[in-house]
Amino acid sequence: MAxxxxxxxxxxxxxxxxxxxxxxxxxxxxGSALPITSHCKLDRSNFQQPYITNRTFMLAQEAxxxxxxxxxxxxxxKLFEGVKTEEHCYLMKQxxxxxxxxxxxxQSDRFQPYMQEVVSFLTKLSSKLSLCRIEGDDQHIQKNVQxxxxxxxxxxxxxxxxxxxxxxxLFMSLGNTCI
Numbered sequence: 001m002a003x004x005x006x007x008x009x010x011x012x013x014x015x016x017x018x019x020x021x022x023x024x025x026x027x028x029x030x031g032s033a034l035p036i037t038s039h040c041k042l043d044r045s046n047f048q049q050p051y052i053t054n055r056t057f058m059l060a061q062e063a064x065x066x067x068x069x070x071x072x073x074x075x076x077x078k079l080f081e082g083v084k085t086e087e088h089c090y091l092m093k094q095x096x097x098x099x100x101x102x103x104x105x106x107q108s109d110r111f112q113p114y115m116q117e118v119v120s121f122l123t124k125l126s127s128k129l130s131l132c133r134i135e136g137d138d139q140h141i142q143k144n145v146q147x148x149x150x151x152x153x154x155x156x157x158x159x160x161x162x163x164x165x166x167x168x169x170l171f172m173s174l175g176n177t178c179i
Contacts, residue, residue: 059114063164
């Protein structure tokens with residue numbers, strides 16, 4: 001004889017089974033149903049490697065010696081104006097990509113031996129952030145990044161040197177906003 005079930009326990013079991021199936025479905029998709037902004041994260045360990053931290057700061061220091069423009073700061077408070085805190089990592093991803101593509105790679109023969117190692121490290125970070133997106137319109141972020149690009153372009157080669165001289169600031173901002 002089958003045990004008697006209390007009335008109302010079947011809907012509870014149905015909801016529990018549905019929840020379990022939903023979790024299994026998300027697990028098998030390896031998190032692809034997570035919000036897009038969840039990809040805007042880097043591991044803290046990326047910023048706790050003394051060797052690459054040292055190399056990044058040495059590159060910045062060497063380039064700073066060649067930077068004769070002390071009036072302009074590229075990576076600072078102005079870059080984040082009008083950008084919500086939860087969008088800061090996406091902003092820094094955009095700055096990182098600009099820095100790699102338009103400054104570091106064209107200048108890769110300078111500031112050796114640090115440049116090669118720092119470019120390799122930053123390329124890995126960029127790859128890890130490749131799926132980082134924000135929901136909605138990003139025009140306010142693109143405006144800030146474009147202002148940065150315009151400033152660098154206006155300064156010419158000294159702007160590129162300034163970007164390299166601020167590699168330490170880029171490194172710290174990525175660490176502060178993306179972990």
